[in-house]
Amino acid sequence: MGMTITEKIFAAHSGRDSVKPSELVFAKVDLVMGTDVTVPLSVEVFNRMGAKEVFDPKKIALVNDHFVPAKDVKAAGLSKIMREFARKQEIDNYFEVGRSGICHALLPEKGLVLPGDLVVGADSHTCTYGALGAFATGVGSTDMATSWALGENWFRIPPSIKIVYSGKLPEMVGGKDLILYTIGQLGVDGAVYCSLEFTGEVVRQLPLSDRFTICNMAIEAGAKGGIMEADEKVTDYVTERSTREFTIYESDEDASYLKTYEFDVSDLEPQVASPYLPSNVKPISEVEPIKIDQVVIGSCTNGHLEDFRNAAQILKGKKVHRDVRLIVIPSTQLILQEMISEGLIQVFIEAGAVISPPTCGPCIGGHMGVLAENEVGLYTTNRNFKGRNGHPTSRVYLCSPVVAAASAIKGVITDPRKL
């Protein structure tokens, strides 16, 4: 019996010829990622373990992104703990404010994740890196601490679910719409414990930014990881950024899948997830025109340069509706720099948007744009559970950057193709 990409990566990292779903393995990890909100708990566990040194400082990344620049004294304390740990353990991949970004955009950009890698990250959206043909999964702080100490962890091999996208994507419809539609079909627990393998002609045509968006939201269907076979676009991307050797795995023809979904996306509309579930998805024609108070374009899901190019194309020469606040958050410093040199920042500012430094901020209801009582948000982020983005009565709709941009102009949820 053949194996899936996911099974091959686990086999390679646990020293076996083959593995099967639900089997337990101890596997070596290539990278352990943590952020300002998950590292402090891990440092405590690491110390309680009696561990002195991390297994390999080069295989650890520590990223300031959730509450930075420090939103208050307690948040400043979190970064301080992480900074001191990085110094003590001589971790070079510690990313300080001003040289950092949202972890899931930053790590690929820095060439820290390569095809075939096994990555654990103490952040649920770690599954993003699957777009590069790596298996990456979110874990808690105890798992991060033990991975720091041992360089390996226990895993149950997840069964794989295959998602095949065929047809031709219409204009103004992209990766975000594909994944929202998919989560709508599977449900928020449709892929619990599983690996979601995205494939088909549509995936191969997508830019990497859209592929990251798709894998990023695999967790919103409950998945352990999202993964795609690495192609030339991936190898071009990673070889520009890293000299480390990597392995590209393909799923065997006779690999077994728990389920296969085939979606012809030729007639797909822009998709919107209504409160309070990311699976509460409808085509935009069934959602518009809901009045909105705040629009956020950014996050680990949709804060790539291409996302801002797409949004700026809609906003160019237009103004944000007087009743709407538009918050634009480049995911990394490099993306911000490129936005400046391409003139995108100018477009957003002239339209009446505010530019935030790279942060998770409003996506977690943390800072940089928290919603008040009964306010309605339209976000390009990944979750809209009750209260996540601010007051428990606030409501958030999830969409793509082009829907967000068009709606910011109109003040109501708007199909960008109708502008």
Place this chain on the structure above:
Amino acid sequence: METIFRGKAFKCGDDIDTDQIYHGQYLPLTDPKEMAKHAMEFVPGLENFINEVKPGDMVVAGRNFGCGSSREHAVICLKENGVCCVIAESFARIFYRNAVNLGLALLECPGISQFAETGDSLEVNASSGKVRSLSSGKEIEGHPISGLEREITEAGGLLQFIKK
């Protein structure tokens, strides 16, 4: 080893995410005692949870309990309030793993949301998976945790397991 819990149930619905169990705005807190004050704050119907919960009580949940973020705070805040176990129709993966790693007993039990209400006294045999309502006298059976996950939970968590 048989593990039996007796306590009062606090019931919530399907797809309770970690933001409802422990909201993102409290992530700057690092002291478990402080975290405990915000447990289940955004869970519909359980707004008064922290004032009513007593050590030994349990959470009864619907499908996909603990979906969303990877924050371990969601497990810590329940444990710190003395919650002895969570019985759910099903669990989200990262929450499940975090609970195992921190030694919080879990029982996956299809049918539990129809079986128990907030305030019911339950007896849970985490080893056999049997749940008995001391309020109604009825019984239901779940899938007890097994394999390595059970060994880790019974050791009291991953840290204790590794030390052994």
